[in-house]
Amino acid sequence: MKNAAKWLKPEQLLKLFGFGLFIYIFLGFMILPSVNTLTQIFSTKTAAGAADPWAVIRFFFAGTMGNYVLNSLKLAVGLVVTVNIVGVSIVLLTEYFDIKGARILRMGYMTTLIYSGVALVTGYLFLYDNNGILTTAMVNAFPGMDKNWFSGFNAVMFTMTFACTSNHMLFLRNAIRGIDYNTVEAARNLGAKPLKVLWKVVFPTLAPTMFSLTIMTFITGLCAMSAPVLLGFDSINPEIVRLAGSSMADESFPQARAALLSIILALFTIVLLAILSAYERKGHYLSVSKTKTKLVKQKISNPVANTLAHIYAYLLFIIYMTPVVMILIFSFQTYGAIRMKTLDLGNWTFLNFFGKEDYSYLTSRGTYRVREGAVSGVFSNADTLGGIRTSFILSAVAAAIACVIVVIAVNYIFKHKKKGAFLEYALLFPWLLPTILICYSYRTYFNSNDIWYVGNMNLYYAQNVRLLIIIAYTVVKLPFSLRMIKAAFYTIDDELEDAARNLGASGLTTMLKIKLPIILPSVLAVFALNFNALFTEYDMSATFASSYGTSYAMVMQSMTREEGLYGYNVNASGRRAASTVFIMLVSGLILYLVYGLGARDLGERLEARERRRKRWIKLRTSLQHKSKPAEISS
Amino acid sequence: MIRLEDITVKFDEFTALKGISVHVREGEFFTFLGPSGCGKTTTLRTIAGFIQPVSGSVFVKDKDITHVPIEDRNIGIVFQSYALFPTMTVRDNIAFGLKVKKLNKPEIESKVAEIARKVDLSPEQLGKAVSQLSGGQQQRVAIARALVTEPAIICMDEPLSNLDAKLRVQLRNELKSMQKNFGITTIYVTHDQEEALTLSDRIAVFNKGEIEQTGTPNEVYNHSRTEFVCNFIGDINKLSEESISLLNGRGAALDIKMSHYIRLERVPVNAPYTEGALEVKGSVLSREYYGMYIKYTIQTAPQVIRSIVRNDGVSIFEPGTEVIVSLHPGNIMSYPHREVAPA
Numbered sequence: 001m002k003n004a005a006k007w008l009k010p011e012q013l014l015k016l017f018g019f020g021l022f023i024y025i026f027l028g029f030m031i032l033p034s035v036n037t038l039t040q041i042f043s044t045k046t047a048a049g050a051a052d053p054w055a056v057i058r059f060f061f062a063g064t065m066g067n068y069v070l071n072s073l074k075l076a077v078g079l080v081v082t083v084n085i086v087g088v089s090i091v092l093l094t095e096y097f098d099i100k101g102a103r104i105l106r107m108g109y110m111t112t113l114i115y116s117g118v119a120l121v122t123g124y125l126f127l128y129d130n131n132g133i134l135t136t137a138m139v140n141a142f143p144g145m146d147k148n149w150f151s152g153f154n155a156v157m158f159t160m161t162f163a164c165t166s167n168h169m170l171f172l173r174n175a176i177r178g179i180d181y182n183t184v185e186a187a188r189n190l191g192a193k194p195l196k197v198l199w200k201v202v203f204p205t206l207a208p209t210m211f212s213l214t215i216m217t218f219i220t221g222l223c224a225m226s227a228p229v230l231l232g233f234d235s236i237n238p239e240i241v242r243l244a245g246s247s248m249a250d251e252s253f254p255q256a257r258a259a260l261l262s263i264i265l266a267l268f269t270i271v272l273l274a275i276l277s278a279y280e281r282k283g284h285y286l287s288v289s290k291t292k293t294k295l296v297k298q299k300i301s302n303p304v305a306n307t308l309a310h311i312y313a314y315l316l317f318i319i320y321m322t323p324v325v326m327i328l329i330f331s332f333q334t335y336g337a338i339r340m341k342t343l344d345l346g347n348w349t350f351l352n353f354f355g356k357e358d359y360s361y362l363t364s365r366g367t368y369r370v371r372e373g374a375v376s377g378v379f380s381n382a383d384t385l386g387g388i389r390t391s392f393i394l395s396a397v398a399a400a401i402a403c404v405i406v407v408i409a410v411n412y413i414f415k416h417k418k419k420g421a422f423l424e425y426a427l428l429f430p431w432l433l434p435t436i437l438i439c440y441s442y443r444t445y446f447n448s449n450d451i452w453y454v455g456n457m458n459l460y461y462a463q464n465v466r467l468l469i470i471i472a473y474t475v476v477k478l479p480f481s482l483r484m485i486k487a488a489f490y491t492i493d494d495e496l497e498d499a500a501r502n503l504g505a506s507g508l509t510t511m512l513k514i515k516l517p518i519i520l521p522s523v524l525a526v527f528a529l530n531f532n533a534l535f536t537e538y539d540m541s542a543t544f545a546s547s548y549g550t551s552y553a554m555v556m557q558s559m560t561r562e563e564g565l566y567g568y569n570v571n572a573s574g575r576r577a578a579s580t581v582f583i584m585l586v587s588g589l590i591l592y593l594v595y596g597l598g599a600r601d602l603g604e605r606l607e608a609r610e611r612r613r614k615r616w617i618k619l620r621t622s623l624q625h626k627s628k629p630a631e632i633s634s
Numbered sequence: 635m636i637r638l639e640d641i642t643v644k645f646d647e648f649t650a651l652k653g654i655s656v657h658v659r660e661g662e663f664f665t666f667l668g669p670s671g672c673g674k675t676t677t678l679r680t681i682a683g684f685i686q687p688v689s690g691s692v693f694v695k696d697k698d699i700t701h702v703p704i705e706d707r708n709i710g711i712v713f714q715s716y717a718l719f720p721t722m723t724v725r726d727n728i729a730f731g732l733k734v735k736k737l738n739k740p741e742i743e744s745k746v747a748e749i750a751r752k753v754d755l756s757p758e759q760l761g762k763a764v765s766q767l768s769g770g771q772q773q774r775v776a777i778a779r780a781l782v783t784e785p786a787i788i789c790m791d792e793p794l795s796n797l798d799a800k801l802r803v804q805l806r807n808e809l810k811s812m813q814k815n816f817g818i819t820t821i822y823v824t825h826d827q828e829e830a831l832t833l834s835d836r837i838a839v840f841n842k843g844e845i846e847q848t849g850t851p852n853e854v855y856n857h858s859r860t861e862f863v864c865n866f867i868g869d870i871n872k873l874s875e876e877s878i879s880l881l882n883g884r885g886a887a888l889d890i891k892m893s894h895y896i897r898l899e900r901v902p903v904n905a906p907y908t909e910g911a912l913e914v915k916g917s918v919l920s921r922e923y924y925g926m927y928i929k930y931t932i933q934t935a936p937q938v939i940r941s942i943v944r945n946d947g948v949s950i951f952e953p954g955t956e957v958i959v960s961l962h963p964g965n966i967m968s969y970p971h972r973e974v975a976p977a
Contacts, residue, residue: 495715496719499717502710503705503730503731504731517719602763606761
């Protein structure tokens, strides 16, 4: 009786509900759909209808399917080399070496934080495809140059090399800023030359971060989607999406082939993450210094090396900044200028943002026709607005749900070390599954009225797909959110919780009034990063490929496709440029709010408030002084 | 006031407290002293209710509070890190306990203002973030927060350990006078013997989950009950077998099966002869200059002996100087052989 009463307490009931919900999500939306995909591989049938479980495996080895895997591996290996070279370079150039204008350079290198995915790829296409501005300029300068250089593998490598350095700028930068400068000074004092110091003292401390970045870059290359799709390169993910939309009438067991490719991708991911985890368990190089000294930037004493380093730094800056600047400029240009890819400095317009008129175009019969919705700006075009609205709502909801789930889970994990471990592994589980596998599994598994635990409702049908996308977004973002928010929880001193309890606060009050305000900046940062990534994501929504879940990135991708069609959506280029600018603005604003304003602690906020108050008093006083003579004269 | 009866605390297989019993009187400044891992903080957390003992009872004013929830014990705590809530202002930190108790706003404001005045926090400081305060000011906030709810007892877990040496001494004095002014029963945890000796009315010396001795600072220092206490409190010379033989030769009657110690300040150097003392010649090996006093390490025939001598500004011995040290049997503390605390 006493036990029953204990379990009927609201806190216990809440705990029970939480556990039930968690098991529901874990089994229902992580395990079962993936298992279903796995079984698809072995559920192939012969033309006569007999079971032939190994058909797709035979097909894999006999046909060209392996090429997709090899291409993805080629891309992944290539990217590990190029991204690390560029990533390490930009971090060293802005944080370690004394390069003039480092602040400006850093801003340029960090543009990938607000300019990525489909927006970035289409921007690169705009500049570098066979009639792109830069390609045209380069062909004019070097007539022998192949104007089609920016296609296939080369284009994907080039684009992704510069698109995938965001993690270097975030994590490697932090690692290098964490180096104790005394260790550098000690090495110099012991006679080591600057390069020797870099190699023997600095790099070893960066090794754990470098290793993690290498693994993450490899996985990014392996799972690449938007760049191969837009730039034309046959890798695994685009093929999965293509096969998922194909039917038995078109080709042999497409679904089973898609499932096999998904599982291959998952196996690679599992192996790589296992390696990463084993490496992390080996431990890190931690500074034993109790009085860390801030890193002082190293001057490159050799004038030739210094000049070359500056040239290299600014060359990279140009590569990073050109697409951003060009897209920004062209978003304010007329259709004609964009179509011809020539800058018309005398003709600026907001048409691409706010234009409402429909475009009239000349038909082959010599008559003008109006293409409804063709010239509308980003904020007038129904399709674009629909994409923005869909992406905004789905991303915001999913990012928020992921944060809520993870905050509650991590609070439990910290309180119950043993039971919490299971919860933690379960939340990290989606990391083992490539996003495409998750989406593909959802698409196939929930495209049925037989799944009892979702109320026998077809979640891939009509508007239900939005719910499915939200669940997929949430599940995919759980591992990242967990790692980040768990790190934030580590910063909470155990004694704070003890103090709150000692002062009479309940568990819920302690969570809401003490712990949550402490971790809130991190939670908001995770929300912002998740939102930014999901708002512009293409891979997942493209895998779902539903007209009810057309994301902003899919709309942008369709604009690119339409640009190639004569007389079709003729202002797609301008609207795409404006869309990219809009995305940059949204992402930039969110990052500023979270990292700029949100990262301030209470002391800094109070100081800022005090400064504002003093400025206001000063302004008021000076205004009063100015108005006094006027009063006298009147 | 506070009575612990046969308290045993276990963490899995490890027994942190082995049936300890202690009695703290009303208004007393009582210190738990001992090396790291000896169980002093565990005892404090057991009193506060953060840890449930596997056996034994905690009484406050003769009421058994062993199973009373933390929030209902009416015990204030000042944590080692102060545990000030970083997202709240000083005022909100102090008011937190009152808000949880759902006191009305004017009452909260008046209580906060009153306690702030008592611990010497200005109204301007109340509006600041805790990160904007110095270490000493933060300590005052922690004390104010613990006292504002008018607890019957206040527990302090090494509250001075995060401060620099000078501030530590300054705040130690402030702490003592504050405790006397409030007249509140205080339990203080520290591993610093000097802190314990200067602050406490009484001290309990902990070792490996047990209390070795409870007594006034003078009792634990001059009449250490066990070899551990004698070693842990203050600096001390352990006499070698040769020294014991020489002393016994002078009629000291020291049991050679026991360990014998003499405190450094009880070893005079070049002092007039005292009846019954053993005088041994030696040479100064090194000298540590502390200002008010000087510590010598002297090589004598039976053993190396250390001595603390008041600095009179005249008799300062350089290394190599020949001196005479006196060992008086009346100053020797003897204990059965036992494992001693690390130096």
